[in-house]
Amino acid sequence: MSFSTFIGLFLGVAIVLVAMSMGSSILIFINIPGLMIVIGGTIAATMIRYSYHEAMHAVAMSFRILMPSNDIKDKNELIDLTEDLLRTSRSKGFLALENMEINHEFYRRGIRMMVDGYSKDLIRQTLLEENKLLVERAETSAGVFASIGGAAPAFGMIGTLVGLIQMLSNLSDPASIGPAMAVAMLTTLYGAMIANLFALPMADKITTWGQEESLRQLMIVDALEAISQGQNPNIMRDMLSPYLETKPLVDEA
Amino acid sequence: MSFSTFIGLFLGVAIVLVAMSMGSSILIFINIPGLMIVIGGTIAATMIRYSYHEAMHAVAMSFRILMPSNDIKDKNELIDLTEDLLRTSRSKGFLALENMEINHEFYRRGIRMMVDGYSKDLIRQTLLEENKLLVERAETSAGVFASIGGAAPAFGMIGTLVGLIQMLSNLSDPASIGPAMAVAMLTTLYGAMIANLFALPMADKITTWGQEESLRQLMIVDALEAISQGQNPNIMRDMLSPYLETKPLVDEA
Amino acid sequence: MSFSTFIGLFLGVAIVLVAMSMGSSILIFINIPGLMIVIGGTIAATMIRYSYHEAMHAVAMSFRILMPSNDIKDKNELIDLTEDLLRTSRSKGFLALENMEINHEFYRRGIRMMVDGYSKDLIRQTLLEENKLLVERAETSAGVFASIGGAAPAFGMIGTLVGLIQMLSNLSDPASIGPAMAVAMLTTLYGAMIANLFALPMADKITTWGQEESLRQLMIVDALEAISQGQNPNIMRDMLSPYLETKPLVDEA
Amino acid sequence: MSFSTFIGLFLGVAIVLVAMSMGSSILIFINIPGLMIVIGGTIAATMIRYSYHEAMHAVAMSFRILMPSNDIKDKNELIDLTEDLLRTSRSKGFLALENMEINHEFYRRGIRMMVDGYSKDLIRQTLLEENKLLVERAETSAGVFASIGGAAPAFGMIGTLVGLIQMLSNLSDPASIGPAMAVAMLTTLYGAMIANLFALPMADKITTWGQEESLRQLMIVDALEAISQGQNPNIMRDMLSPYLETKPLVDEA
Amino acid sequence: MSFSTFIGLFLGVAIVLVAMSMGSSILIFINIPGLMIVIGGTIAATMIRYSYHEAMHAVAMSFRILMPSNDIKDKNELIDLTEDLLRTSRSKGFLALENMEINHEFYRRGIRMMVDGYSKDLIRQTLLEENKLLVERAETSAGVFASIGGAAPAFGMIGTLVGLIQMLSNLSDPASIGPAMAVAMLTTLYGAMIANLFALPMADKITTWGQEESLRQLMIVDALEAISQGQNPNIMRDMLSPYLETKPLVDEA
Numbered sequence A, B, C, D, E: 001m002s003f004s005t006f007i008g009l010f011l012g013v014a015i016v017l018v019a020m021s022m023g024s025s026i027l028i029f030i031n032i033p034g035l036m037i038v039i040g041g042t043i044a045a046t047m048i049r050y051s052y053h054e055a056m057h058a059v060a061m062s063f064r065i066l067m068p069s070n071d072i073k074d075k076n077e078l079i080d081l082t083e084d085l086l087r088t089s090r091s092k093g094f095l096a097l098e099n100m101e102i103n104h105e106f107y108r109r110g111i112r113m114m115v116d117g118y119s120k121d122l123i124r125q126t127l128l129e130e131n132k133l134l135v136e137r138a139e140t141s142a143g144v145f146a147s148i149g150g151a152a153p154a155f156g157m158i159g160t161l162v163g164l165i166q167m168l169s170n171l172s173d174p175a176s177i178g179p180a181m182a183v184a185m186l187t188t189l190y191g192a193m194i195a196n197l198f199a200l201p202m203a204d205k206i207t208t209w210g211q212e213e214s215l216r217q218l219m220i221v222d223a224l225e226a227i228s229q230g231q232n233p234n235i236m237r238d239m240l241s242p243y244l245e246t247k248p249l250v251d252e253a
Helices: A003-021 A032-049 A052-066 A075-092 A094-099 A105-115 A120-169 A174-229 A233-243 B003-021 B032-049 B052-066 B075-092 B094-099 B105-115 B120-169 B174-229 B233-243 C003-021 C032-049 C052-066 C075-092 C094-099 C105-115 C120-169 C174-229 C233-243 D003-021 D032-049 D052-066 D075-092 D094-099 D105-115 D120-169 D174-229 D233-243 E003-021 E032-049 E052-066 E075-092 E094-099 E105-115 E120-169 E174-229 E233-243
Strands: none
Touching: A003 A052, A003 A174, A003 D032, A003 D052, A003 D120, A032 A052, A032 A120, A032 A174, A032 B003, A032 B174, A052 A120, A052 A174, A052 B003, A075 A094, A075 A105, A075 A174, A075 A233, A094 A105, A105 A120, A105 A174, A120 A174, A120 B003, A120 B174, A174 A233, A174 D032, A174 D120, B003 B052, B003 B174, B032 B052, B032 B120, B032 B174, B032 C003, B032 C174, B052 B120, B052 B174, B052 C003, B075 B094, B075 B105, B075 B174, B075 B233, B094 B105, B105 B120, B105 B174, B120 B174, B120 C003, B120 C174, B174 B233, C003 C052, C003 C174, C032 C052, C032 C120, C032 C174, C032 E003, C032 E174, C052 C120, C052 C174, C052 E003, C075 C094, C075 C105, C075 C174, C075 C233, C094 C105, C105 C120, C105 C174, C120 C174, C120 E003, C120 E174, C174 C233, D003 D052, D003 D174, D003 E032, D003 E052, D003 E120, D032 D052, D032 D120, D032 D174, D052 D120, D052 D174, D075 D094, D075 D105, D075 D174, D075 D233, D094 D105, D105 D120, D105 D174, D120 D174, D174 D233, D174 E032, D174 E120, E003 E052, E003 E174, E032 E052, E032 E120, E032 E174, E052 E120, E052 E174, E075 E094, E075 E105, E075 E174, E075 E233, E094 E105, E105 E120, E105 E174, E120 E174, E174 E233
16 A cells, blocks of 8 residues: 555545535535536546456556555565575475565465475566566556546536536526536536546556556565575675665765 | 447447436537537548548548457467467368358458468568558558547637627627527537547547557467468467467466 | 648638628628737747748648649559650660650659769769758748647737737727627637648648658659669569558458 | 745745735735645645655755755866865875865765775765665656646646635625635636746756756766875866866857 | 848737737736736746856847847858868968958857967867857757746736736726726736747747757868868868758759
């Protein structure tokens, strides 16, 4: 889970809801046909562009980013974990790895294959294929959210045009003009909120997250290789150090 | 046929029509001169940019994407089909391929040429040329739809300006202002709908579809080569595997 | 002449004029100061960006695209013509080429130089320089039209702002508000029409046309080389075939 | 500190404040819920895109650009300083460098490491890593400000839509329409000011500053190498000259 | 001086002024606070992005483009001049070049250095450095004008929002609404005029001019080399010919 992403989503919606509830009932901001036109139209435009499977992968990836998870995020922790695994496998053999706690699903899967006796090359190849799949899916998923972020304001505008045309065609009751315009403008608001509070930031987030997770996975593939070779821990650290971000200088050495 | 594309087009139009029919007669959304200015102007701007042939290819390609077809989409199925063809040709000779069911037009054409005795090189060259043509046409067709998606809102705005200027020039009857503005705004609505419900998503779809279909065709060209060489099925699978998308890991091996 | 371009320009203007004349006199859409501000401002902004010569080349190129011409467009016809020329020159000598009908100005010029006894190398070099000039001019001309397409809507907005400010500064006569706003909005309409009916599509067309014409010229340069060498017609066809577009398969061979 | 950046920020805010206070009380431009929706929404959208750490680095970097500092900016001064350091170290040894005044924090840190006896290679590697970190952080920080510059106007529009819908839903008191619209438009104003007076120019500035500071740091790394080698000052000048910008000709030599 | 640029700037301003003076006093288009907010805000945003020196270079470069100058523009004239200089130096020695009229400042400076006895290599190096500086400054200056062209409309909108909010907050006198809105819209007009009549076209012009002038300077550097070597004039023409634009064919040779 990306904590700041979760907070950001919650904060954005909360702020807009508070602003809506100040000075009027929040009920005036609910309009089922308007929601239908914006959400339905956005889904329709996205279905033309992407297949059902691609859209589902995008939803799954956004859940994976937003849901709580205790997967290790820090590459230094992954190196420390690798050292533990390495020392265990060197002293007690590969099978002892089965009972160790590994807080990263991709890493866990690699260790399981190792314990099950898969060849080193097959493990590497299988995991690299999964990594390639992650990168492809992250790109497609970011594209799905970008498509939503582009379509939602467009359908917001279409909804507002439909509402304004209905209102202007029937001006018999002047008192109804204001509320009718308010309802017409709701779809523009819906479209802007979907795009700016959700879809466009998520598209950017998935792109960044995919790049970072892919780097962690490639590092784990090399870590598994080191474990299967029974490398010296220091050599393993040297092997993995290029994956680490550059670190700031120790202050005033 | 791309099923989700078809559903997306239908769903988008249906949702907007339902929204239009709620709260007013749908008839107020029909305005022949407005439709004429948006559709005619969009066609005119597209005719300046593209020749008649290029526009017709774009229409044909959109039909090819939207119409039902039992062409095989899955590359794994194509490999399975190739294995069937390979085993048949090895046991019964090339001519036996003539009666086999091949659910992919491009593949069928290649097999027909093989049965008709064309040389291996001529088949390869002819099919690669057709593949190159597909790629070029997909690019041009996507360009035609992108041009429509850009021109339609512009002519929607031009139509609205024409309508507003006519209305403002003659304000003698205040009661007619509302309906006149409604009519003027219709062209903006038409332009937004054409662009967002149809043209822009189709441009993206054709681009993606062209890339995928081109990859399938290149794979078929190699498959035909393997068949004409009477390759071992396993070697054929190795030859074609780079065309396969990466596959997810078998869950929890 | 590009026929569909000509039709597109005519159709677009006709449709907008018809829409204008429906429901009101077309005279209300004519406003000389408004036209002056949009056309004059667009010319001014283009003159800052481009020299007088560059602008004139752009006009000349647009005429060359729009005017009737019997220059050969089809590359296959150019190859057939080359075969005729080749056979004539092989049987009757170069001088016999002088009287042949050659429906392509660039080709005609090359043949004239050949008849006049210029060296093969000089002809090639001179024609390649002219080809390079065509490419440069097409790029600059497309830039001029793109600049017009960007400036026209901007000056349309400037004109509308000027009109609205004049109207708002003097609201003494409420009855004049409508017509004054109509006049103010005319410049926005002019700007949108110039950009979308003319300048932006022409910029795209010139880019495409320049690429195609350049390819035809390069093919003619090679054709002239084949003629001056007295090549065998079949070898000439092989030499020129890479310039041909890929062709569709003969249906169901 | 970048002096013109500081002046620019101050000047922009001052001019808008003066314009606000002319013709009305400046108090009408203050609206706490409106500020909350724009600033809160912008923060929310940025938190989805970037982690807390990345956002903090962006703030730190903007302070580093805006705060007074006597770090040397001119590369020629850095070369003069290097010559002083070089002569001192050649005559009195490395330890004498400890007491010299070095007006550039990165340079000071390098000299301190040298005085402390770190190896030449370790110093180089450590400083190059810090330089790489600076480049990465400058890119991310510019991205954070660009994200703010994109989100602020969007949330300004969302705030205005919320305000307009509330106003239109309750038109009972015509006298309140004007002030209510004024309040609704405030959020658009806030969004435009945040983006154009602050976020977008800062994003550009950080990009440029990061490139320049990185070049200075790379030059200092080479300068430190020259000092540790006890190079001849003229050779050192030759070594560093590629980092200098090209200089104008001495007028009328 | 670029003549068409000068005419374009003058024409654009004149046309807008004429349009303003038709139908109303031009005085209603003058609003000092509005001008202050647009010009001041634009300057502020540009000062954040660029240093004072960079902005001054941009102003200097725009003057250099707009001011009358008898610097030679035509590369063929530069070759003719080079031939004169070459013949003079071959017959009367380098010192005789001192009294020749050289209508290009960069060329004059190179000849002066030659007359003063600078070495060939130093002249070449010095002039190439100045050329590199020109290219860098032209890029930065174009960036400054592009920044102005982006900031001016933004501050025009900010000014209009400030004006509208002030007006809407105080609707006590209905008669003042029109003029107040007119004043509010003036800043949008100012921003659009600064961007479209001046800043954006100048940014494009400086880019183009910088590329052309840089090419002329590189040609002059080679010309000076030829003079200092006392080359044969024909060989000099061959050396410089690649700098010439391609020329159109002599009509109907």
